[in-house]
Amino acid sequence: MKEQDFDNLFGSKLPDFTGHDWRDLEGxxxxxxxxxxxxxxxxxxxxxxxxxxxxxxVLYHQLTQTQKQVKDLESKLVTSHxxxxxxxxxxxxxxxxxFVYDTVYQNVVKKRTKYITVPENVxxxxxxxxxxxxxxxxxxxxxxxxxxxxxxxxxxGQYKYAISPPKMDSATEDSVIEQSKFSLIPKxxxxxxxxGYNQPSGSIFKSGDGSVLGFRTVLGYNNRKGMERWGLVLDxxxxxxxxxxxPGDAERVGIPHVNPPNFPPRLRQAQIKEFxxxxxxxxxxxxxxxxxxxRPYFGLSWAMQLPSKYVIDYQFEDVRDWHVENISKxxxxxxxxITNIFGTNLGFNYQFSNHFSMGLELYYQTxxxxxxxxPALIGGKGGLSYRF
Numbered sequence: 001m002k003e004q005d006f007d008n009l010f011g012s013k014l015p016d017f018t019g020h021d022w023r024d025l026e027g028x029x030x031x032x033x034x035x036x037x038x039x040x041x042x043x044x045x046x047x048x049x050x051x052x053x054x055x056x057x058v059l060y061h062q063l064t065q066t067q068k069q070v071k072d073l074e075s076k077l078v079t080s081h082x083x084x085x086x087x088x089x090x091x092x093x094x095x096x097x098x099f100v101y102d103t104v105y106q107n108v109v110k111k112r113t114k115y116i117t118v119p120e121n122v123x124x125x126x127x128x129x130x131x132x133x134x135x136x137x138x139x140x141x142x143x144x145x146x147x148x149x150x151x152x153x154x155x156x157g158q159y160k161y162a163i164s165p166p167k168m169d170s171a172t173e174d175s176v177i178e179q180s181k182f183s184l185i186p187k188x189x190x191x192x193x194x195x196g197y198n199q200p201s202g203s204i205f206k207s208g209d210g211s212v213l214g215f216r217t218v219l220g221y222n223n224r225k226g227m228e229r230w231g232l233v234l235d236x237x238x239x240x241x242x243x244x245x246x247p248g249d250a251e252r253v254g255i256p257h258v259n260p261p262n263f264p265p266r267l268r269q270a271q272i273k274e275f276x277x278x279x280x281x282x283x284x285x286x287x288x289x290x291x292x293x294x295r296p297y298f299g300l301s302w303a304m305q306l307p308s309k310y311v312i313d314y315q316f317e318d319v320r321d322w323h324v325e326n327i328s329k330x331x332x333x334x335x336x337x338i339t340n341i342f343g344t345n346l347g348f349n350y351q352f353s354n355h356f357s358m359g360l361e362l363y364y365q366t367x368x369x370x371x372x373x374x375p376a377l378i379g380g381k382g383g384l385s386y387r388f
Contacts, residue, residue, distance in 0.1 A: 062184045187228055188220035189388045190357070194235075196381025200243045201364070208243025212381050214279075233283040233299065241377075244271040268315040268324065275310040279303050281341070296348040303341040303365070340367050349385070357385050 196212040214237025221230040281303030288296045314327040347361030359382060366376035 059184065066183055066185060183221075186219035186232070187222050190218040190220065190385045191388075192216050192357075192359070192383050192385030194237065194381045194383040196361075196379055198239070198241070198377045198379025200241070201366075201376040201378045208241065210239060210241030210243075210275075210377075210379075212240075212379065213238050216383070216385070218285075218385075227289055229287050229289070231285040231287060231297070231299070233281075233285055233301065235279070235281040235283070235301070235303070237279050239277050239279055239305075241275045241277075242271070242273055243275075244269060268317050270315070271313045273311045273313060276308045278306045278308065279341070280306075281343075283343075283345070285345075293351045294348065295351075296346075298346045299344070301343040301345060301363075301365070303343065305341055341365055342367065351387070355387050357387060359383060359385060 192215065194212065194214050194216055198210050198212055200208040214235060216236075217234045219232040219234075220228045221232070223229045281301050283299050283301030285297045285299030290296065309330065311328060311330050314329065315324060316327065317324045343363055343365030345361050345363040347359055349357050349359040351357040360380065361382065362378075362380045364376075364378045
């Protein structure tokens, strides 16, 4: 028997599926695929619910602790002792000065000197001290707790005779405010717009530069002394980058391999044009409190990058006659997103009004395994921010 006859005989024994309706089988396969996805979803939902429940518990605990701290602060006292002396005068009442100090929801207690009766000896008057509680319901900064910050002077008495007011000899205060505890609720929120310039870093790049545009949110947190030292940074930005790589370094940065159809190739250079990506990141910073307006900082960041469409111009040469051919290719975001971009930054913020500030920052970011989406970058950016 010939080989062709054997193949024909074997093929004749196979079932003929010509014109067979496969819709029922395709429907069963689709249902099976949906069932597998539902099983994964059933396992994922409890875990997501547990994470959300834990986060809600932490936030509720922080809220109750904050409410308790507010009540404790309202029950504490900041005592101001004032003493006064009067000249040789006769009066029914004297002028009183009310001192209001910078604090947070505090009851301010002061001792005032009150002359109850007019003594026979006008050269001497024995004062009687009484304690008055002044309720506070306005938030002020703890850092400015100072006896010199007199915010209110009031007079509730009238002179019986035209005499000079008593002199203040001394003023002291005793604070019983305890150190604050860390809370997940931020003390300040700052949002702003950013723009900047960057360029690839390293010997594998012949040239390159790019631009950055995005916005930033910073959540400020106080330390135990009530100073805003820490910041949680959330970034979203768009990077536009153009760079050129040599023949030996094309594979190191992950440039896709393309063969010219006409001759044995040797890559001469590759230029990446119009490369753009969207970057979502988070970081932490530490503020150096030089003054209320000028605040330098340094920090660390982590980001995830979503590549967009980009164009590569290849330049090949023929090793036989050194003929050069240029090929341009367009690639989409088929490679997976890069999630291990680490960076460091150094900058400062200058607050020129109650709510507005400007800032400048230098940064460096890279990852351990370089692809075309994330070459090592060094650059700077700045912008304007609004502080709530």
